[in-house]
Amino acid sequence: MAEPLDTEDHIFENLQKQVDPKLSAAKTQGAQEREREYYEKAQRRFGDLVGANSTLPCTISSIRILNANNTRKGFLARIFDPILSANQDRPYTLAEAIREVSIGADKLHKFDIFHEPISVFLDKPSQTNPSSTASDLDVYLSVKEKSRILLKTGTDVGNTEGSAYGTLLLRNVFGGAESFNVHASLGTRTRSAYQATFETPILSNPDLRVEVGGLASSTDKSWASHEEVLKGGWAKLRWIAKGGHRHEFAYNGVWRQITGLASNASPTVRADAGDTVKSSLSHTWITDRRNNPLLPSRGYYAKTISEIAGWGPLQGDVAFWKSEVETQTALSVPIPGVEGDSGVSFTTGLRAGVLYPLTLASEPKPQASHLNDRFQLGGPTDVRGFRLAGLGPRDGTDAVGGDMYAAGSANLLFPVPGVGTERPFRIQAFLNGGRLLALKHSGRDGSKDRSTTQKSVYSTVAELGSGLPSMAAGIGLVYAHPVARFELNFSLPLVLRKGEDARKGLQFGIGINLL
Numbered sequence: 427m428a429e430p431l432d433t434e435d436h437i438f439e440n441l442q443k444q445v446d447p448k449l450s451a452a453k454t455q456g457a458q459e460r461e462r463e464y465y466e467k468a469q470r471r472f473g474d475l476v477g478a479n480s481t482l483p484c485t486i487s488s489i490r491i492l493n494a495n496n497t498r499k500g501f502l503a504r505i506f507d508p509i510l511s512a513n514q515d516r517p518y519t520l521a522e523a524i525r526e527v528s529i530g531a532d533k534l535h536k537f538d539i540f541h542e543p544i545s546v547f548l549d550k551p552s553q554t555n556p557s558s559t560a561s562d563l564d565v566y567l568s569v570k571e572k573s574r575i576l577l578k579t580g581t582d583v584g585n586t587e588g589s590a591y592g593t594l595l596l597r598n599v600f601g602g603a604e605s606f607n608v609h610a611s612l613g614t615r616t617r618s619a620y621q622a623t624f625e626t627p628i629l630s631n632p633d634l635r636v637e638v639g640g641l642a643s644s645t646d647k648s649w650a651s652h653e654e655v656l657k658g659g660w661a662k663l664r665w666i667a668k669g670g671h672r673h674e675f676a677y678n679g680v681w682r683q684i685t686g687l688a689s690n691a692s693p694t695v696r697a698d699a700g701d702t703v704k705s706s707l708s709h710t711w712i713t714d715r716r717n718n719p720l721l722p723s724r725g726y727y728a729k730t731i732s733e734i735a736g737w738g739p740l741q742g743d744v745a746f747w748k749s750e751v752e753t754q755t756a757l758s759v760p761i762p763g764v765e766g767d768s769g770v771s772f773t774t775g776l777r778a779g780v781l782y783p784l785t786l787a788s789e790p791k792p793q794a795s796h797l798n799d800r801f802q803l804g805g806p807t808d809v810r811g812f813r814l815a816g817l818g819p820r821d822g823t824d825a826v827g828g829d830m831y832a833a834g835s836a837n838l839l840f841p842v843p844g845v846g847t848e849r850p851f852r853i854q855a856f857l858n859g860g861r862l863l864a865l866k867h868s869g870r871d872g873s874k875d876r877s878t879t880q881k882s883v884y885s886t887v888a889e890l891g892s893g894l895p896s897m898a899a900g901i902g903l904v905y906a907h908p909v910a911r912f913e914l915n916f917s918l919p920l921v922l923r924k925g926e927d928a929r930k931g932l933q934f935g936i937g938i939n940l941l
Contacts, residue, residue, distance in 0.1 A: 431759075432629050434474075437654050440554050441444070442891070443705070443780040444900040448549075448683075450709060459765070468611055469620070473539050473671075479612070480519060480520055480521035480694045481519050481520070481521070482520045482822070483517045483518070483519060483520075483561055483625075483841075484517065484518055484520050484523055484561045484562070484563050484916070485509070485511035485517050485518065485559070485561050486509060486510055486511045486518065486526075486561065486562075486563055486565055487512075487551055487562040487564060488510070488525075488564050488565065489506040489509060489527070489530075489564075489565045489566075489567070490564070490565070490566050490567070490933075491506075491567050491569060491911075492566060492568045492569065493568060493569050494540075494569050494571060495571065496571055496574065496598055496601055497571070497598060497601050497603075498600075498602055498819050499602035500547075501562065501601060501602040501630050501911055501913055502630075502847065502904065504629060504630035505530050505533055505534070505630050506530050508517030509526045509527065509530055510536060512543060512912075513620045513767055517561065518634065523563065524548075526901040527546055527565055527567075527804060528546070530755065531544045531567060532569075532745055533630075533632050534567070534569065534626060534656070536632035536633070537603035537627065537632050538572070538574055538597070538603075538605075539571060539597050539598045539603050540569040540570060540571055540572060541569075541571075541572055542926050544567055544568070544569050545567070545568040545633060545768045546565065546566070546568075547564075547565070547567075547568070547569055548560065548563050548564070548566075549563070549564045549566065549781070550563070550564070551563075551564050555634060556654070557639070559613035569800075572598075573597070574596060574597050574598055575594075575595070575596060575597075575598075576593075576594070576595040576597070577592075577594055577595075578592070578593045578595075579591065579592045579593075579746075582611075582613075583796035587612045588613060588614050588621070589610035589612060589614070589616060590611065590612055590613070591609065591610065591612075591684065592609070592610050592611075593608070593609045593610075594607070594608065595607050596608075598680075601629050602626065602627070602633070603626070603627050603630075604625065604626040604627075605623075605624070605625070605626075606622075606623070606624050607621075607622070607623045607624075607625075608620075608621070608622045608624075609621045610713075613680065614754065615645060615648075616643060616644075616645045616646075616648075617644045617645065617646055617653075617783075617867065618642075618643065618644050619641070619642075619644075619645075620641065620642045621639065621640070621641045621642075621643075622639060622640055622641075622644070623635040623637055623638070624637065624639065624705055626855075633665055633666040633731045634664075634665045634666075635663075635664045635665075635666065636661070636662065636663050636664075637660075637661070637662040638659070638660070638661050638662075639659060639660055640658065640659040640660075641656060641658060641659070642656065642657045643655070643656045643884055644656075644689060649802075649813075649814060649815040649824070649825045650695055650797065650815070650824045650825055650826060651687060651688035651690060651692065651695055651823070651824050652684050652685065652686060652687050652688070652695055652699065652797075653667040653684075653685055653686030654682065654683070654684060654798065655682070655683040655685060656680055656681070656682055656683075657680070657681045658678065658679050658680030658704075659678075659679055659680075660676055660677060660678045660679070661676065662674055662675070662676040662677075663675045663676070667882075667932065669713070670713065670714075670716075671711065671712070671713050672710075672711070672712040672713070673710070674710040675707075675708070675709050676707070676708045676710075676833040677705075677706070677708075678704065678705070678706050678707075678708065678710075678792070679703075679704070679705050679708055679742075680703070680704045681701065681702075681703050682701070682702050682703070682704060682798045682799060683700070683701050683702075684798065687699055688923070690822070690823065690825070691802060692821035692822040692823065692824040693821060693825070694797070694821040694824065694826045695797065695821070695824050697716065697828065698796050698797040698798070701743075701746055702742075702743040702796060702798065703741075703742045703743045703744075703766060704735050704742050704798070704799070705735060705736060705740045705741050705742035706733050706734060706735035706736070706740065706742070707733070707734055707740065708731065708733040708734075709731075709732050709733075710731050710732075711729065711730045712727075712728070712729045712731070713727070713728050713729075714727050715727070716756060717756075718752070718906065719938075719939075720753075720850075720907075720910070720911045720938070721839075721850055721852065721906035721911070722754070722756035722771070723756055723757075723758045723767070723769075723771035723772060723839075724756055724758050724771075725755075725756055726753070726754065726755045726756070726774075727752075727753065727754040727755075727939075728751075728752070728753045729751070729753075730749070730750065730751050730752075730910075731748075731749065731750045731751075731752075732747075732748070732749045733746075733747070733748045733749075734746075734747050734748075734784075734786075735748070735786055735799075736784065736786050736787075736911065737784055741787070742786075743786075744786075744793070744796055744798075744799060745783070745784040745785060745786045745792070745793060746781055746782060746783055746784050746795060746799060747781075747782040747784055748779070748780070748781045748782070748799065749778070749779060749780055750778070750779035751777070751778050751779070752775075752776070752777045752939075753775065753776050754773060754774070754775045754776075754777040755773065755774050755778075756771055756772070756773045757771065757772045758771050758940050759772055759838075759915075762916060763908060768838045768847070769840065769841035769846075769847030770838075770839065770841070771839050771840075771904070772837070772838050773811055773835075773836075773837045773839070774834070774835065774836050774837075775834065775835045775837075775940075775941045776832075776833070776834045776835075777808065777831075777832070777834075777860075777941060778831065778832040778833070779801050779828065779830065779831050779834045780830045780883070781795050781799060781800060781801065781829040781830070781865075782829075782879075782883060783795060783865070791875050791876070792875075792876060792879045794865075795865070797827060798825030799828060800826070800829060800864075800940060801818075801827055801828055801830075801831045802814075802815040802818070802825060802827050803815070803816075803817040803818055803827070803828070803831050803833060803861075803862040803873070804816035804817040804818070804861050804863075804926075804927070805935070806913065806915070806933050806934060806935025806936075806937075807935050807937040807940050807941070808833055808860070808940070808941045809833050809835075809858050809859065809860045809896070809898065809902070809914075809941065810835075810856060810858055810898060810900060810915055810917050810941075811858070811897075811898020811899070811900060811915075811917030811918065811929060811930075811933070812896070812898060812919070812926065812928050812929060813927040813928070813929050815827075815927075816926055816927035816929070817860060817861070817862045817896055817926055818861075818862030818863070818864075818926075819862070819863070819864045820925040820926075825927075826864075827862070828862035828863050828864045829863070829864050829865040829886070830860060830862075830863050830864075830865070830883075830886050830887070830890060831839050831860060831861060831862040831863070831890075832861060832890055833858070833859065833860030833861075833895075833941060834858065834859060834895075834941075835857070835858035835859075835941045836856065836857050836858070837854050837856045838854065838855045838856075839852040839853070839854045839904065840852065840853055842852075842903070845918070847924075850906035850907070851903070851904070851905055851907060852903075852904040852906075853901065853902070853903060853904070854901065854902055854903075854915075855899075855900075855901045856899065856900055856901075856902070856915070857897065857898075857899045858870070858897070858899075859888055859894075859896055859897035859898065859900060859920075859934075860895050861895045861896060862888050862894060863881045863889060863890055864886075865879070865883060865886050866885070866886070876934050878902060880909075893923050895921065896921050896922055896923055896926055896928075897919070897921040898917050898918060898919045898928065899917070899918055899919055899920055900916050900917035900918055900933075901915070901916055902914055902915030902916060903915075910934075910936050910937060910938055911937055911938065911940055912936055912937070913933075913934070913935045913936075913940065914931075914932065914933075914934050915932070915933050915934075915935070916932055917929060917930065917932060917933050919930035
C-alpha cells in the first residue's frame with residue numbers, strides 16, 4: 427500500500443530546509459557530465475555516419491541562411507554561391523560537401539555578427555520538385571544575429587593610470603558586417619581621448635577588411651614635462667595571408683602639438699614645443715603561434731612595424747624611417763616524475779627599433795628626430811625594474827627619448843603551489859634589460875648631411891652592442907585574465923646608468939603583450 431502524502435506543514439518544513447551546497451554542486455556536475463556525454467555520442471555517431479558514406483557522391487542544390495533578417499542576401503550569396511554544385515566542375519563527395527559548408531559557416535563566425543553556435547542541417551529536396559535528383563542535398567544554416575547596438579562603460583586601472591571610458595558599437599550597419607565604433611575616455615594621464623572608426627569587409631571576405639577612423643586626444647607626459655595633443659585620421663587595409671600571417675597597410679595623417687610645458691621643462695623639450703604634422707605610410711606584419719597569447723607555454727610570436735613619414739609626396743613637417751621588431755618564444759619545461767604538462771615554462775622576449783632621419787622635400791639635409799617620434803623605454807610592461815620611460819637619454823629630469831633601442835627578457839614561470847596548472851596563475855622569476863640611445867647628428871662643422879647621419883647610425887649600433895645593458899631581476903605573481911595580463915613584481919635593479927630612473931621594490935603592470 428502506498429504511504430499517505432505528507433501533511434501541508436510537513437511539506438513546508440521540507441521546502442525550508444537548506445540544501446547541502448556539496449550535494450547541489452554534485453548534481454549540477456552530474457547533469458553537465460551527462461549532457462557532455464550525450465553530445466560526444468552524437469558527434470561520434472555523426473562522424474561514423476559521415477565516415478561510412480564519405481565517398482558517396484552528392485550535389486548541393488541550395489543553401490539557405492535562416493534568421494539572418496538584418497543581413498543582405500547579396501552579402502551572403504558571395505560566400506555560399508560558389509559552393510553550390512551548379513558552380514562546380516564535378517560532383518562533391520559527402521565529406522567534401524560538409525567541409526565546404528563548414529568553411530562557409532566559419533566565415534560567418536569571423537564577421538562577429540552572429541551568436542555561436544551556427545547550426546548546419548542537411549536535407550533532401552522535396553520529391554515534388556521534378557529537377558531534383560537522388561544525390562541532391564539542401565543545406566540550411568540557422569543563425570541568431572547579435573544585437574546591432576552595444577553600449578559599454580567602465581573603468582581601467584593600471585600602468586600608473588586610471589581612466590573611465592564609454593564605447594558605442596553599431597554592428598552590421600548596412601547589412602554587410604560593417605561596424606561603427608565610437609570610444610571616449612577620460613583619465614589621469616590620458617586626460618581625454620575620442621576615437622571613431624568605421625570598418626567593413628571587402629567582397630564578403632572576413633580576412634580582408636578596410637578601416638577609416640579619426641581621433642582627438644590629450645595626454646600628460648609627465649616624464650618629459652609636457653602635454654601632447656593629437657588630432658588626425660587614418661585609413662587601413664588589413665588582411666590575413668596563408669599560414670595565418672596578419673598584415674596591415676595604413677596611411678596616417680596627424681597634427682601633433684607639444685604644449686602645457688612645466689616650469690622646469692628642459693631646453694630639449696622647449697625646443698620641440700609647438701606644432702608638427704606627420705603624414706606617413708606604415709606596414710605591420712604579425713605571426714602568432716603561441717598556445718596562449720597572455721600566458722604562453724609553447725610556440726613563438728613575431729611582429730614587425732615599418733613606417734615612413736614626410737618622404738616625397740607624403741609632405742608633412744617631419745621625415746624619417748622607423749622600424750621595430752618584436753619576438754617571443756615559449757618552451758614547456760618537463761619535470762621528472764610529472765606526467766603531462768608540468769605548468770613550468772620558459773619564455774624569452776626581444777624588442778628592437780631604429781629611427782632613421784630623412785630629408786624633407788623643402789630642406790636639403792636630414793632633420794633631427796622630434797620628441798613625438800622617438801622611442802621611450804622602461805616600465806612594468808617592457809623593462810621591469812625601471813620607471814615609465816626610465817631608460818635612455820635625459821635632459822635634466824626629462825626623459826627625452828632615443829632613436830635606437832634594444833631590450834630583452836628571460837622569464838621562468840611555474841604554478842602557484844596549491845592552485846594547480848589549469849588556473850591562469852603563475853609565479854615568475856625574470857631577468858630583463860635594455861638600452862636606449864640617441865643619434866649624434868652634428869658633424870665637426872655642425873652640419874647634418876646624409877653621410878654624417880649614416881655614420882651616426884653605424885656608431886650608435888656599435889655603441890648599443892658594447893657594454894652591459896641596464897638590467898633588473900625580480901620575482902612576481904602573474905594572472906592571465908582573458909582581457910589582459912596582470913603582474914605584481916618585486917624588482918631589484920642590477921645595472922644602472924647615470925640619470926636613469928630605476929624602481930626597487932613592488933611594481934604593478936597591466937598589458938596585452940609584455941616583454
